[in-house]
Amino acid sequence: KNEVEQSPQNLTAQEGEFITINCSYSVGISALHWLQQHPGGGIVSLFMLSSGKKKHGRLIATINIQEKHSSLHITASHPRDSAVYICAVPEIQGAQKLVFGQGTRLTINP
Amino acid sequence: DVKVTQSSRYLVKRTGEKVFLECVQDMDHENMFWYRQDPGLGLRLIYFSYDVKMKEKGDIPEGYSVSREKKERFSLILESASTNQTSMYLCASREGEETQYFGPGTRLLVL
Numbered sequence: 699k700n701e702v703e704q705s706p707q708n709l710t711a712q713e714g715e716f717i718t719i720n721c722s723y724s725v726g727i728s729a730l731h732w733l734q735q736h737p738g739g740g741i742v743s744l745f746m747l748s749s750g751k752k753k754h755g756r757l758i759a760t761i762n763i764q765e766k767h768s769s770l771h772i773t774a775s776h777p778r779d780s781a782v783y784i785c786a787v788p789e790i791q792g793a794q795k796l797v798f799g800q801g802t803r804l805t806i807n808p
Numbered sequence: 809d810v811k812v813t814q815s816s817r818y819l820v821k822r823t824g825e826k827v828f829l830e831c832v833q834d835m836d837h838e839n840m841f842w843y844r845q846d847p848g849l850g851l852r853l854i855y856f857s858y859d860v861k862m863k864e865k866g867d868i869p870e871g872y873s874v875s876r877e878k879k880e881r882f883s884l885i886l887e888s889a890s891t892n893q894t895s896m897y898l899c900a901s902r903e904g905e906e907t908q909y910f911g912p913g914t915r916l917l918v919l
Contacts (some may be wrong), residue, residue, distance in 0.1 A: 728905055741898065741910040786852070788905070794839050794858060795866070796908065798851045 700725040700787050702800035705793040719802045721785030730768050731786040732759050744770075756757055766791065768789070775806045811845040813836075820917045821822040829914050831899030836908075839902045840882035842866075842874060844895040845913075850854055851898070856857050889918045 701724040711717055723728070729748040735741045745752050745759040747768070752759050756775075761768040772779055785799040815830035831842065842854040843866075853866030855874040863874050870892060875883045882901075886893055899911040 731908065733910075741900075742914040743907045745862075746907045789849065792905065794902065794905075795841075795853060795856055800850045 700727065700797045702785055702787055702797050702799040704785050704802050706802060707800065708803045708805075710805045710807065711775055713776060715775050715806075717775050717779070717804065718805075719770045719783050719785075719804070721768045721770070721786045721799055723766050723794050723797075724787075725787075726766070726791055727787045729788070730789055732763055732768075732770050733786060735739040735782045735784065735801075737781070741776070744783075772804075777806045777808050780805050812909050813898060814897075814911040814914050816914050817912060818915050818917075820919065822919055823890060827889050827890050827916070829884040829886075829897055829899075829916070831911055832871075832880055832883070833901035833909070834880065835903070835909075836879065836899065836905045837901040838879075839904075840876065841897045841900040841902070841908075842882065842884045843900065844868070845898055846895050854884065857872045890891075891918050894918045895907050917918055
């Protein structure tokens with residue numbers, strides 16, 4: 699069964715800074731998910747990626763399948779980016795059930 | 809856009825009550841999930857359903873049951889609510905290995 703580790707657990711930065719959140723997993727997968735949860739809010743899917751890189755606005759997600767590692771980057775960070783970011787992978791390759799990281803709590807100060 | 813809705817955003821119940829949490833998705837997804845989210849423990853899977861009337865236990869099924877009589881609806885039942893079931897409950901749905909969509913969550917307080 700996959701195990702997921704995210705780092706850092708908490709991150710505080712100033713507005714405008716470049717942010718990187720990392721995710722490592724233990725078992726080969728077909729796709730990895732990045733999720734976002736604002737304080738008191740529901741969970742929104744940001745990306746699902748199986749190779750290379752995806753970009754959506756100021757958010758960029760990369761994955762290295764061989765290294766079993768993914769990163770989420772935020773360029774020109776803004777206070778509204780303050781949220782918990784969660785990485786999730788299938789329990790085993792092809793599984794419907796996801797295993798979730800503990801999340802990274804990001805705070806962007808103005 | 810996929811929409812996953814949950815019957816209540818906030819719920820207050822008394823110990824021993826039977827509690828029903830309803831979840832509906834509008835995209836004909838095969839798979840539906842119930843999670844609970846607690847500070848420091850992250851998301852934990854309670855039950856999972858891969859088809860109508862089909863279910864599978866997750867990591868923490870004790871004290872819970874589920875029902876899926878129609879494809880779009882997945883219900884979580886707390887047979888006899890206890891204070892340690894106070895939590896945020898999140899429903900999700902997914903087609904195959906595609907993106908997983910979450911409902912807004914139900915914050916349950918058991919007194």
